[in-house]
Amino acid sequence: MISVPLPLFLTGLAALMAALVVTRGWLGTHAKTLFLVLAAVMMIETILVALRFAYQIEGVLVIQRLLPFWIGPLLYLGFLALSDRAEHLRRLVVLHLGWAAAFTLVVAAVPQVRIALDFLIAFSYAFYAVLLMRLWRGGPDRLSQLAVAHIPKMRRFMVLGVLLLAVTCLMDTVIAVDFIRNEGANVTRMLSLGSLILILLFAGAAFWIGKAPTGKETTTSLSDQDDDVVTRATQFLEETRLFTDPDLSLTRLARRIGVTDRVLSTAVNRQTGKNVSQFINGFRVTAAADLLRATNDPVSAIGEAAGFLTRSNFYTEFQRAYGQSPGAYRKG
CATH class of the missing domain: 1.20.1070 (Rhopdopsin 7-helix transmembrane proteins)
Known part of the structure; x- marks a missing residue:
């Protein structure tokens, strides 16, 4: 017993x-x-x-x-x-x-x-x-x-x-x-x-x-390979604007630049301190900001054009990047 x-x-x-x-x-x-x-x-x-x-x-x-x-x-x-x-x-x-x-x-x-x-x-x-x-x-x-x-x-x-x-x-x-x-x-x-x-x-x-973060997970010494992978991913997204596809995934992006999912995820994390989703959303937010300044299109339409699947996700990511809503950014 x-x-x-x-x-x-x-x-x-x-x-x-x-x-x-x-x-x-x-x-x-x-x-x-x-x-x-x-x-x-x-x-x-x-x-x-x-x-x-x-x-x-x-x-x-x-x-x-x-x-x-x-x-x-x-x-x-x-x-x-x-x-x-x-x-x-x-x-x-x-x-x-x-x-x-x-x-x-x-x-x-x-x-x-x-x-x-x-x-x-x-x-x-x-x-x-x-x-x-x-x-x-x-x-x-x-x-x-x-x-x-x-x-x-x-x-x-x-x-x-x-x-x-x-x-x-x-x-x-x-x-x-x-x-x-x-x-x-x-x-x-x-x-x-x-x-x-x-x-x-x-x-x-x-x-x-x-367990408190030790920093080892994000401060690992950067390798030339990490820099090369992130540079290739950045150039590819800027040239193709594939980030405007809301279904873009880590796997898809990794295949297009010729690396494995793990290599891309690790390189982005160590180089930028972001995960791949945040990395891609950075391009979308920048594109949305450009459209807000250059066009009179509705804010919701701009979010969709930049690649955001939902309006709430667009507003959250934009607020995180610019510290204000898309509407306030346009007025400013």
Whole structure:
């Protein structure tokens, strides 16, 4: 039996994660809120797990088996808030948390569904692990709302998130099978082993997200190759004006100048301190500023002509570059 409930160690680590999130000023408001809600859910869940399995308090069962539906969506949405899909965050929050709410209500209202509850929870973990991994595989430039210095650590955190969901999915599946075959005779040992693994993952996440930037990620000595790659990319974009294509991607640009995605991304990061998305948007903002001075076209049309997919993205990038809105810039 567990003498000191290991899930309570997870509660403490989740609380530490919440404290670290609060003190990271570089996290956006939406991402910070989602991660804090996630930490709160995980703290409550681990406390309920300890009460149920370590102290045999079965009255917490219903809530303890419903909260896991929210963990995957909150983790995934937290990273989406830092990504190039941030402008669609409100719709995505409604979609993903809406599904979590629907599952919660169905399971709470229809007792028969609880028979398959563990497998439904495992499916939720697996589904969001896949979505998070797909976001990670999109490369550093997917985290376009972050300063470049923080992107590597958040990508490591994404991997830890995938591992967290995968391990928890496996734990729930194995525990469900044990309840079916052995009436839960081995659950305590399984929970102990799973908790130890999760403690290591939480500790790793806390270390990486709390680690201060060392500067090594952006101040690496510049090589002649970096300078050459950025020069070629700059000349190519200026000559072809391919930046006006809103679908221009890192991969496409890298292929057109004859380098790999990684070489282009690394060179741009080290030479300019920007990711490739910001690098390309710099050309778009400059082109938009020229059009604002030279034409009387509507501001929204100028944003589209410069290559911005949405008006909100155009205004955000222009404000960042010039410290004022496109309309104010034209009047000035």
